[in-house]
Amino acid sequence: MSEVSSYNYPPQSEKFRCGFVAIVGRPNVGKSTLMNHLIGQKISITSKKAQTTRHKVNGIYTDNEAQLIFVDTPGFQTYHRNALNDRLNQNVTEAVAGVDVIVFVIEALRFSDADREVLQQLPAHIPVVLVINKVDKAKAKDPGVLQNFIDEVQQAYKFTQIALVSAKHGLGVAQLVHILKPMLPIGIPLYPEDMVTDKSARFLAMEIVREKLFRYLGEELPYAMNVEVEQFTEEDGLYRIYIAVLVDKESQKGILIGKSGEKLKKISTEARLDMEKLFETKVFLKVWVKVKSGWADDIRFLRELGM
Template sequence: MTDLSLAKPDYRCGFVAIVGRPNVGKSTLMNHLIGQKISITSKKAQTTRHKVNGIYTDDEAQLVFVDTPGFQTHHRNALNDRLNQNVTEAVAGVDVVVMVVEALRFADADREVLQQLPKRVPVVLVVNKIDKDKAKDAVVLQHFIEGVQQEYGFAAVEVVSAKHGLRIANLIHLLKPMLPEGIPLYPEDMVTDKSSRFLAMEIVREKLFRYLGEELPYAMNVEVEQFEEEEGLYRIYIAVLVDKDSQKGILIGKGGDKLKKISTEARLDMEALFGTKVFLKVWVKVKSGWADDIRFLRELGL
C-alpha cells in the first residue's frame, strides 16, 4: 500500500460535488467512482436525502465526492425545501462541481440546477446513460452535448454510463488536475466518512424505494433507534416513519410479507458492507406530518 503521509509534492486533494436534477444517476455514479456501494440507488427520483461523502484515493490524488439530493422543483414542503438547501450548502466550498445530465434530455429542471452553482468553481458536464439506444449514435450525442454547452461555461465534458461503469476512470483522470495541491484528508482505505449507523439507515430506505409504489416511499423516512456492535455481530433496530395508519398496512403487506422481504434484503446488504453478521429488526411507526415538521427533520439530520 502507498504511504500517503509521504505523498508527492504535487499530490492533489479536494472536494467534488455531484449535482443534477432527480433521477439522472448521481448516486450510481458515486458508487462507481469509489468502487463500493455507499449511496442508495433506485429508479425512482429523489431517493437521496442526505449529503454522502465518498472517497477515492490513489497515489496521485484524493477526491472526496459529495453526492447531493436531486434539486426538487415540484411537491414543495418542508422536507423538499430542506433537501434543496442541502444542495446549495453542498456546492459551497467545494473545489469542483460535476453536473450530471441524462443523455439526450435537458430540461428546465436541469437549468434550475445550473442556477444554483457557484460562479467561481469549475463545473464539469457529465452526460450519463450513454448506453441508451438513441444515445449510442455519436452524431446525435455530439449535437446534444453542443446544445447543453451553450447553456453554461463548463470547464470540461465527459460522457459515462454510471449503470455499467463505463468511462469512470476517464472522469477521475479529468477531475484530478482541477483539484488543489495538498495532503490527503482521509486514510487511503476509507471510502466514506459516514457512520455504519447512517449506512444501515440508507440501505433500509433503498429497499423501501425498490419495493413500494410510486408515491408511498416519499411519505416515509427511516431512523435508527438502536445500533449495537458485538463481537462478530451488529444488532440494528430501525423504525420506518409513515404519515398515516393506512400506509402502515401497505408497507407491512399481507401477513407481513412485504416488510419481511425488505428487512431480509437490507440485512444481506448490511452483512456484505460491514463484513459481519447482522441482526436487523425493522418496524413501522405512524408520525403524521413529519415531512412538514422542521424541528423533526433537524432531529433526523435532514
C-alpha cells in the same frame, strides 16, 4: 466542510492533490450510481424512483496521485414543495458552497427546464464539469444526434470539461477521475487511503433500509416515509440494529407491512444481507413501522433526523 485529520501518504506528497467534488443534478439522473462506481463500493442508495438521496453522502477515492472526496447530493427538487424538499434543496446549496469542483450530471439526449434550474443554483466561481450519463443508450442511435445534444447543452453554461459516462455500467468513470484530478488543489490527503466514506455504520444501515423501501413499494408511499435508527450496538462480532420506518398515515402502515407481513419481511431480509456484505460481519436487524403524521412538514423533526 467539517475539519478532519490529515494523513501523510504517499511519499511524493508535494505533487499530491486533494479536494472536494460535489455531484449535482436534478432527481433521478444517476448521481448516486455514479458515485458508487467512482469509489468502487456501494455507499449511496440507488433506485429508479427520483429523490432517493436525502442526505449528503461523502465517498472517498484515493490513489497514488490524488484523493477525491465526492459529495453526493439530493436531486434538486423544483416541483413538490414542503419542508422536507426545501431542506433537501438547502442541502444541495450548502454542499456546493465549499467544494473545489462541481460535477453536473444530466441524462443523454434530455436537457430539461429542471436541469437548467439546477445550473442556475451553481456558484459562478467554482469550475463545473458536465457529465452526460446513460450514453450507452444514446450511442445506439445516430452518433450525430449525441454531438448535436452536446452542442446544445454547451450553450447553456461555460463548462470547464465534458465527460461521457454510463454510470450503470461503469463506462467512462476512470476517464472522469482523470479529468478531475488536475482541477484539485495540491495538498496532503484528509482521510486514510483505505477509507471510502466518512459516514458511520449507523447512517449506512439506515440508508440501506431506505433503498429497499424505495425499490419494493409503490410510486407514492416512499415520499411519505423515512427511517430512523433507534438502536445500534455491536457485541461479539454481531451488529444488532433496530430501525423504525416512519409513515404519515395509519393507512400507509398496512401497505408497507404487506399481506401477512411478507413485504416488510422481504425488505428486512434484503437489507440485512446488504449490511452483512458491507460491514463484513453478522447482523441482527429488526424493522418495524411507526405513524408520525406530518413529519415531512415538521422542521424540528427533520432536524432531529439530521436533515
